[in-house]
Amino acid sequence: MKYNRKQKTGFSIVAGLLVVLLIFTGFNRDEKLFLVDKNLDIYYTLVRELNLFYVDDINPTDLVKTSIDEMLESLDPYTTYIPESDMEDFKFMTTGEYAGIGAMISKHGDQVVISEPYEGFPAQKSGLKAGDVLLEVAGKSTTNMSVEDVSNLLKGPANKVVDVKIERPGQKKNLELAIVREKIQIDAVPYYGMLDDETGYIRLSNFTNNCASQVKKAFVELKEQHDAKKLILDLRSNPGGLLMESVEIVNLFVPKGSEVVSTKGKVKQWDKTYTATENPIDTVMPMAVLVNQGSASASEIVAGALQDLDRAVIVGTRTFGKGLVQTTRDLSYNTKLKVTTAKYYIPSGRCIQALDYSHRNEDGSVGNVPDSLISEFTTKKGRKVYDGGGIVPDLKIDLDRLSSLSINLARQFMFFDFATQFANEHESIAAAEEFKIDDAIFNDFKTFVKERGFSYQSETEKVYQELMETAKQEKYFDVAEQEFEQLKVKIGHELDQDFESFKDELKEMLTDEIVTRYYYQRGAIKSAIQDDKGIEKAKETLKDPNAFSSVFTKGKIISSNLIVQPDNDWVLRPSLELHEA
Template sequence: MKRNRKIKTGISIAAVLVVFALVLSSFNRDEKLFLVDKNLDIYYTLVRELNLFYVDEINPTDLVKTSIDKMLESLDPYTNYIPESDMEDFRFMTTGEYAGVGALISKHGDEVVIAEPYEGFPAQKAGLKAGDILREVAGKSTEKLSTEDVSNLLKGPANKVVRVKVERPGKKKNLEIDILREKIQIDAVPYYGMLDNETGYIRLSNFTKDCGDEVKKAFVELKEQKGAKSLVLDLRSNPGGLLMESVKIVNLFVPKGSEVVSTKGKVKQWDKTYKATENPIDTVMPMAVLVNRGSASASEIVAGALQDLDRAVIIGTRTFGKGLVQTTRDLSYNTKLKVTTAKYYIPSGRCIQALDYSHRNEDGSVGTIPDSLITEFTTKKGRKVYDGGGIVPDQKIDLDRLSSLSINLVRDFMFFDYATKFANEHESIAAPEEFEITDAIFNDFKTFVKERKFSYQSETEEMFKKLLETAKEERYYDVAEGEFEALKVKIGHELDKDLESFKEEVKEMLTDEIVTRYYYQKGAIKSAIREDKGIDKAKEILHNPQAFGSVFTKGKIISMNIQALPAAAELVPLAWEGLFDA
């Protein structure tokens, strides 16, 4: 009896605790709802009073959007409000499809120019070229328009003509060109082919809808028609995209039923595990995956899953470290909220998120995951891997940092403008795999740069200038004037000398810009493959079965001490602010 009474008493206490917990939970929930309603009412009355009494006219739409953007910015960079006006751009980001002329446009000083016409699309077929200055679009002058405004004019209903007036450098008269808009679908796989008799190569630039099918098609062709015995999958500077496409791509190379990624969030409905649901194409072919600091999100899922499952060797530099999952929620008036709802976890159990947005520093800045909280995990074959942000490669590639000269040549459009001039003067060039910058072309580029009165300060010179100003303010300059002036001479530069010192680097970047004018993105990739450290390392490992097998040795530790240095391909976009598809 006593025992039964104790059991009943225990059950009663447990029941009371459960009821108390439910009441407390309900109280907390109701209190939160009250706080939400209270603050929304305050916000509504504040905007109304501003609209009525502020000294100048205000735009309520702009005001509210600014406040929403600032509010969401305090959470993380990926939780965003999408107004109705941006819905077309949002659809393009997820599908890679829009209706327009098929070109990349940007600001070049005060002018809007064609940065790159996409091969095979209306702009290119109508004769537009990189470097063309857009003077009018659909009868409207572009003089005071932003790049976004011009992009919106070029976009529109498919199968409708838009007339553009362009100024072409080297031509006296402006050209008027009619372009028939089409549905534009950007290829997620801009290039695939054979690197040699044995090694296939696939470049994946984003994770838009159906990109998994594009990778599958490329891989099957390389394997069955080209005889590929190994594969390089290039995910460098791929910003990611749709989660399910990353699962489909991993599924091509791992057994059916293998776990690829899981998500965990505050709300249980976001706790999901994604597995390979289809029969794979190949589970044994040696694979290498190329990554860099621009590889993010879905790219990191593919690279991380293939690393955790010991299916591929990862080569390059540490990836970006975006392990946050976003879901879109419909709002009123055809708007949307893209909200972070969960985190990604790859097969070993580690999260790839690098920055901790939920626990900011006292100054409001975001810190990285501290070493004390980094946890050890193991791959399928027992190799040691770690969380704490991004995917650390199995094979590190030290990328050459661009010189200040090259960075400034990019920023001042020297490469771009010279390529425009060169393309206007030369009808054709050799194939991408063969074209080279001769000494004659290089010397012509040097003359061009000088004629444009190009000048720059190196980072060292800029820092020295600040040091000099501080020394003069604090009166240290007077006592060490001779030393300061001697150092100034030593760190100074001469343009001729610098162009010769960094000749190979300059020629490489000039080659890329010129080849793109004649052979577009696919040609630029073909050309760049010739001297690519990542590809060379991949081929070296894939061609050596012993070296490839040693990567997956049990107990092997994948080092965390890798600093990603910016490569040329990652820095070139610095020249173009506000690139827009059109």
Template sequence: MKILNKQNRLRWVSGTLVVLVVSVGLVGFNNNDNRNFSIVKNLDIFYTLFRELNSYYVDETNPEKLIKTGIDEMLESLDPYTTYIPEDDMEDFKFMTTGEYGGMGSLISKQGDYIVIAEPYEGFPAQLAGLKAGDKLVEINEVNVVGKSSSDVSNMLKGPANTPLKLKIDRPGENKPVTIELIRKKISINPVPYYGMISDKTGLIILNNFTQDCSKEVAKALKDLKENHGAQSFVLDLRGNPGGLLDDAVKIVNLFVKKGSEVVSTRGKVSQWDKVYRASSEPLDTISPIAILISRGSASASEIVAGSLQDMDRAVLVGQRSFGKGLVQTTRPLSYNAKLKVTTAKYYIPSGRCIQAVDYSHRNEDGSVGLVPDSLITEFKTLGGRSVYDGGGVSPDIKIEPQKYGNIAYALVAQSMFFNYATQFALEHDEIVSPENFTITDEIFEAFKQFVAAKKDFKYKSATQEALKKLMETAKKEDYYEKSKTEFKALEKLLDLDVQKDMEIFKEEISELLGNEIVKRYYYQKGAIKFSLQKDEELDKALKVLEDSAEYNGILNGTVLSHAGDKRSMK
């Protein structure tokens, strides 16, 4: 049975979807008749089911919503990265790949019924027009937006460049609404939010994502640090960078390795698409020591850069094991200007390893997925002969435990206590010292404590309390509670939360988060980054190893212990 290029068209007749023919695109499956029949059979079942559902379901249905739900659930059963992008979402997709959109240049957040300006981007229309963090949006172009969702308001704020926006806002400290008018511009977010010298000889480059041409921004920063600031070694910060475009990852590796070096290869079901990506240009620097900062949030293209430079013994990695996304997506066009972002291959870095951590091809009976099992983890060798492993992200050469925050810090963030206090602080203080020198004094910290104490709706729970609550419920079911009621009550009292006391216990981390929020009000994102550099354990370790040539070279030649060669560190 040979079925080739059957075509279908869809049209509506009296509210009923009529299928004339379905396009199954089966060219290339001539020798797989069973598969051809299965595809046609199941497409026909899907059509007839949809037709009957549309005709006879008791309530009115939304055909577009039903189909999109079906598509989304189908793709979700494969992996989280294979997704359907309808025409309405193309602007968001474009922003993810290019870092550009038409709008005013500001982050927004939801607080109660209001959408609040969370952070205006320095130098863009929102900031230049006078919008401030903490401003509550009331109207956009004379349309009331109180009670609307963040996504709805975001769509209203975005639009073609050079079109007007008229905003009515409630501003803390003002007795009446403020009207601000501005012109939308093309907003291009720099993927390198900061670079600078962190010692006499070492430069830092922070890369937030791999959008189109981000390699040019990294190259520009690298040249400036070398030529104008005398940098002789570099830290590339990829912490929390979720990845992006593979081509730009290759170009960034190319900055540091010889022309012709293999950076990454991709292999998938369609062998014609298999490709080896090599450094195609002359590098900028193949000699200077490099440290790369990675974390659990470093994924995809970040792992290609970090893993490739590790495999070529060109950089020392510091931080935590990376996310473990070794899959490549390709965008395919669909009808009606929609697109399919589909996983088409796995990528392999120079040692030959694939760092994919989750095995989506072998699901458990309940549909869940698990990590690649220990038995399938394989040892590979770097260019110089060091041991590295596949199947679970990129392991750093120098492992640093991630900073952990107490529950009270999470509660303060989630309930906007830092944000709202910083708004009040900015009203009371016209200026602060430079980000590098700003600190949370005892006076500021005490004022913040009183601010939190005055908020009667602040809720704070601890994991220990929740565990005790569950234990008591279980004890009651099993008749143990009454026998030990006195002990349970004593333990419950012991674990009673005292917000003021806990804020003192976790003063150091609370001060760090509070300081970051306050500094942003005066110096924006770049200032917040400078403030955070005052205390950064991973950056400090990277700087230390770059300044110790014996340790640096020892890690790269395998004479100094590296966590990258420890199979257990992959877990």
């Protein structure tokens, strides 16, 4: 059953009363308990009456979950209800582990396709390829199924067979495969290696169980077997995860006893200061940490602590700004509540939370932490830093904005589909770090796009169209028609011209898609780091002792401008709903 906006708002208001009363400080404990009991009783009788008398049948589970979700959404995005049906996804988020075939699947039009098989896991070993269409899973047709439903069919007990029927583009006959599920553990460190004779590189993609051990293993190998004398730790687009893993990673590079992060919340006995409890593996090697707007939570603890302790130079763009700590509480019927219980503070004493959920606007929206609440702090060596806006890098990188052409090509699966066709026609390509899109491949791609009838509007053209429609409605268009026509000509685009203007950008995105088909995630990373502006900036700074040491000059201001500007960081295939399988 579906509910309109007004009904949902009503339910959220009723359910939200409970939370408001719980956190309202004007009542003493007995009054709060009375109000909790009173409003729970009202809520129970309301649902009961709806169930008895509402004109249509209602689903009590959906109804209550809607009210719970709306109620928690009024607090912050991280306080969430986890029903029993979502426990496997929750486990995967915290451990990186599940049982399945080891692939990413997504919706492509009306079909569910393999978006990326993971190297070394059942999907890849059984011969599944990116672009394969899943027709049947476990004897059930995937027609009209959601990506989540197909994902649930592919997951299941380890060492059990799941039958799949696929359609492979370019082949007339459908394929039937019997794939043995395995326990899938996604590496938190998908790649590490030497960038040159002196500089080691470690990519950390999330903070799941034992990721600190993976970082330690990678670092020790780079240092002892490859004689690394400098290190770049890449935390870009790492959304975070387990708090203790971030503490252990910082501990690898700072002296024992150093403060890493502290948490402070309403329940004072839960307040805690986390320090480096083990002997570090290296406290002197020059080190850079790469971040961007997608670096959040535990990533910001690592970057912020290393910045506050003047241990590493931070390179990139401002981080996300999530300084809230969640605790998981068990509820009845095998459900859970993930609730924000505290804020975390890095060694200088600053909290990097960027959005102020406790002071909402009149319309309920949330703004940045106001200037009046922003405070100045200092790093270990006396550099000035500020709270309320994520981690501001020591060395900022100006990101190249993607063109509307690239964005629309990705949204319409042009890169994805061409890579599928290319991989079916070419058995192999050069090594990941050597493969380049030459003019012949690029022209084939342009022809492919045209044959598919691709068309798009730039954002400028969309705004122009809206302006013109508004002008017509308000009867200004007739008096400015000539100007509108002149503007239309100036902002209009021509596909061949755009392909030439954004050639380098398109080649880069196409390279990533094709390399992934042959060398999977590890290969895509090896390819991408060849011309990476952030990595080049970090390498350049690490190689120059004077440039590196100057970053930590006492009294230096890292940033005093805390207006958060969205980065428009691009994630390939943004329109895809991706699920592990």
